[in-house]
Amino acid sequence: MSVRRGMRCRKCGAPAVINMPQHKLALCEEHYLEWVPARVGQTIKRFRMFRPEDKVLVAVSGGKDSLALWDILHRLGYAVEGLYIDLGIGGGYSAQSKEKVQAFAETRGGLPFRVVDVRETYGCSIPELAQRSRRGAKTCSLCGLVKRHIMNRIAYEGGFAAIATGHNLDDEAAVLMQNTLHWQAGYLGRQAPVLPSTHPHLARKVKPLCLMYEREMAAYSLVRGINYIYDECPYSVGAKTIFYKELLNQLEGRSPGAKLHFYLSFLKAKEEGTIRFMEEEEVQMQNCRRCGQPTTAGDLCAFCRLWERPEMAVCGPAEEFEA
Amino acid sequence: MVKLILRDKTWELPAGMTVRDAIKKAGLDPHAVLAMRDGKLINEETLTRPGDVITLISVISGG
Ligand SMILES: [Zn+2]
Ligand SMILES: [Zn+2]
Numbered sequence: 099m100s101v102r103r104g105m106r107c108r109k110c111g112a113p114a115v116i117n118m119p120q121h122k123l124a125l126c127e128e129h130y131l132e133w134v135p136a137r138v139g140q141t142i143k144r145f146r147m148f149r150p151e152d153k154v155l156v157a158v159s160g161g162k163d164s165l166a167l168w169d170i171l172h173r174l175g176y177a178v179e180g181l182y183i184d185l186g187i188g189g190g191y192s193a194q195s196k197e198k199v200q201a202f203a204e205t206r207g208g209l210p211f212r213v214v215d216v217r218e219t220y221g222c223s224i225p226e227l228a229q230r231s232r233r234g235a236k237t238c239s240l241c242g243l244v245k246r247h248i249m250n251r252i253a254y255e256g257g258f259a260a261i262a263t264g265h266n267l268d269d270e271a272a273v274l275m276q277n278t279l280h281w282q283a284g285y286l287g288r289q290a291p292v293l294p295s296t297h298p299h300l301a302r303k304v305k306p307l308c309l310m311y312e313r314e315m316a317a318y319s320l321v322r323g324i325n326y327i328y329d330e331c332p333y334s335v336g337a338k339t340i341f342y343k344e345l346l347n348q349l350e351g352r353s354p355g356a357k358l359h360f361y362l363s364f365l366k367a368k369e370e371g372t373i374r375f376m377e378e379e380e381v382q383m384q385n386c387r388r389c390g391q392p393t394t395a396g397d398l399c400a401f402c403r404l405w406e407r408p409e410m411a412v413c414g415p416a417e418e419f420e421a
Numbered sequence: 422m423v424k425l426i427l428r429d430k431t432w433e434l435p436a437g438m439t440v441r442d443a444i445k446k447a448g449l450d451p452h453a454v455l456a457m458r459d460g461k462l463i464n465e466e467t468l469t470r471p472g473d474v475i476t477l478i479s480v481i482s483g484g
Contacts, residue, residue: 105466115462124464161482268481316480317455320462330483337483344481347452 116317119354127321134318135170138306142174145291147304152259154178155301157249158202158211160195160327162319163264165202167307169324171262172209179256180211183248185241186223187331195327202324214248220405221413230409237333240404247401250391253301260302268312270305271357272342274364287375290365297383299391309358312343423469427454427477436473441465444477453481 107126114124386399393399
């Protein structure tokens, strides 16, 4: 019988908990817990996401990526505050994810975070909003619109330098693949680890996990004992993103590092100008008369227009607008 | 035998192969799951032993 020594940590020789062929690196628990924040810290500096003295808002959903991001930024010593948006999604999804966020903050000595309850604040939960929407707007796109609005509002009111989200490399590579297959030039032009602020009411958006494999983030959460919500949002089941992630994983199996290379070479080609996308035309931006966020169509932004429609009357009046 | 568990699915496989081979035998992609044994994360080169119960954690989310 052959004796296999098994895979060992490159730093100390203890049994490895994770093997990362994409980095030709295997690590034990202890060294993995050091390696992850170091790599995220380098990513923050490499893309000049924010400075050590900046106040950063972390959007947390209760999932593995956003909770791990919050944990890592806190460990790196950044001044972070969590933002949980209660979407009011049923089947226990919103209730459970909120519990995970609260428990996480508590077990770490009471990390600061805010909760914005969509229903309490605006009168309607996301599913109710989708139900009442006349044109049968997709729940996920409405949800995206509402979340963006709230994140921008909280970042503006709280004086945050940036909003950090938990998008990982697999998320970014899947979106990149999808946009490339459809030659979505507009989206490709904008996809980046940092989205600068173009208006005082629009926050800077950063993705500190953009070079971390999704597998690496799940492993970090497990080893670190982060209790995250494992179930998917019921509305995202069967999302197209999963299909692209599976395709990319097949590629990764043939050629370790393929996902990272795909994303990084895209960023490099844009930076060096070997691929270029047309500059977006300078569109005339107006300030929304209700919320102050910029809009290109009329005097109300897309978010405020949502609540203006007659069928939404049952939802109002929203407290945000009373001031 | 070795038991592999992913959410509400289980597989029974012979012991002695690597975790990676067991995952593949179950028809899953080793890139899409992590393996835990006795509450600890184990790398995919680890050999399975008779009586092992290996819990798989899916790493892919929709977003
Ligand atoms: Zn080690
Ligand atoms: Zn508005």
